[in-house]
Amino acid sequence: xxxxxxxxxxPAGLLxxxxxxxYRRRVRVIDAGESRASKIPESHNYPGxxxxxxxxxxxxxxxxxxxxxxxxTSARVTSLRIRRDTFVASASSFDVEARFxxxxxxxxxxxxxxxxxxxxxxxxxxxxxxxxxxYEAMDQxxxxxxxxxxAGKKALFLRTYTKYVSVFDTxxxxxxxxxxxxxxxxxxxxxxxxxxxxxxxxxxxxxxxENGASHAVDAIYPAMGCVVRSELAKALGAACTPLGNLIxxxxxxxxxPKLYAAGDVVSDLHQLSVAFGHAALAATSIHNxxxxxxx
Numbered sequence: 084x085x086x087x088x089x090x091x092x093x094p095a096g097l098l099x100x101x102x103x104x105x106y107r108r109r110v111r112v113i114d115a116g117e118s119r120a121s122k123i124p125e126s127h128n129y130p131g132x133x134x135x136x137x138x139x140x141x142x143x144x145x146x147x148x149x150x151x152x153x154x155x156t157s158a159r160v161t162s163l164r165i166r167r168d169t170f171v172a173s174a175s176s177f178d179v180e181a182r183f184x185x186x187x188x189x190x191x192x193x194x195x196x197x198x199x200x201x202x203x204x205x206x207x208x209x210x211x212x213x214x215x216x217x218y219e220a221m222d223q224x225x226x227x228x229x230x231x232x233x234a235g236k237k238a239l240f241l242r243t244y245t246k247y248v249s250v251f252d253t254x255x256x257x258x259x260x261x262x263x264x265x266x267x268x269x270x271x272x273x274x275x276x277x278x279x280x281x282x283x284x285x286x287x288x289x290x291x292x293e294n295g296a297s298h299a300v301d302a303i304y305p306a307m308g309c310v311v312r313s314e315l316a317k318a319l320g321a322a323c324t325p326l327g328n329l330i331x332x333x334x335x336x337x338x339x340p341k342l343y344a345a346g347d348v349v350s351d352l353h354q355l356s357v358a359f360g361h362a363a364l365a366a367t368s369i370h371n372x373x374x375x376x377x378x
C-alpha cells in the first residue's frame with residue numbers, strides 16, 4: 084500500500100514525488116514515457132539555467148525523486164478505480180494500491196502529418212509554445228497552423244518577435260471579423276491549408292498549400308488544439324472543463340475525494356513553472372491529510 088500513487092512522470096509528477104519522498108511518504112510514480120517536456124529543444128525559462136534540454140530536465144528530476152525514495156516504474160495505467168477507501172490502479176501486468184492519487188498525465192498536441200527527408204532534424208523546427216520559445220524565433224520565418232481564430236492568437240503573440248509570421252488556415256469554420264482585422268493590421272497573411280509539409284534534407288520546412296503555392300518557413304507552431312489526458316479521472320466522475328482540463332481547488336484537489344491533479348492536465352497555461360507550483364501544492368496537501376506515520 085502506497086501513501087500516494089503519481090500517474091505521469093513529467094515535471095509535475097516527478098517534483099510531487101520529490102516532495103512526498105522528502106515528507107517521508109511512500110510514493111510510486113508510474114510513467115508511460117510520453118511527457119510533453121521531452122519535446123522541449125531547449126528551455127530558457129527554466130529557473131537557474133540559460134538553456135536546458137527537456138530530456139535533461141526529466142533526467143535530473145527522476146534522479147532527484149529517486150534519491151528521496153520515490154519508486155519509478157515504466158508502464159501505462161489503463162484503469163483507476165476505488166475499492167473501499169483506497170485507489171487501485173491497473174497497468175499491463177500489475178495493480179497498485181494507494182491512499183491518494185496524483186494525476187500528472189498531461190496532454191497531447193494535435194498537428195498535421197509531417198514528412199521527414201532525414202531522421203535527424205533540429206527539434207526546434209516544430210514548436211508548440213510561443214510563451215516558452217517565441218524569443219528564440221526572433222526574426223525567423225514562422226508558420227502557424229490552425230483555424231484563423233486559434234492560430235491568429237498565437238501568430239499575434241509571435242509578432243512581438245518577428246515580422247515574418249504567416250497563418251495557414253486548416254479549418255473552414257467561420258472566424259471572427261475582429262481576428263481577421265487584427266491579423267491584417269499586424270501584416271500577418273492568412274494562407275491556405277497545407278496539403279503537404281516536409282522537413283527537407285537541408286533542415287528546412289517546405290509547405291505546399293492546397294492552391295498549389297509553395298512556402299518555406301524556419302519553424303512551425305501548430306495551434307490545432309490538444310487531447311487532455313484526463314480519462315482516468317473522468318471515469319471516476321471528476322469534473323472537468325469543456326476542453327477536458329480537470330477542475331481543482333486551491334490545493335489541486337479534484338472533485339473526487341483524495342484524487343489530485345497537477346500540470347497540463349489541469350492548466351491551460353502549459354509552463355514548467357506552473358507545473359512545479361501545482362506539484363508543491365498537491366504534495367503538501369496530500370501529506371497534511373495522511374495520518375501521522377512514524378517510521
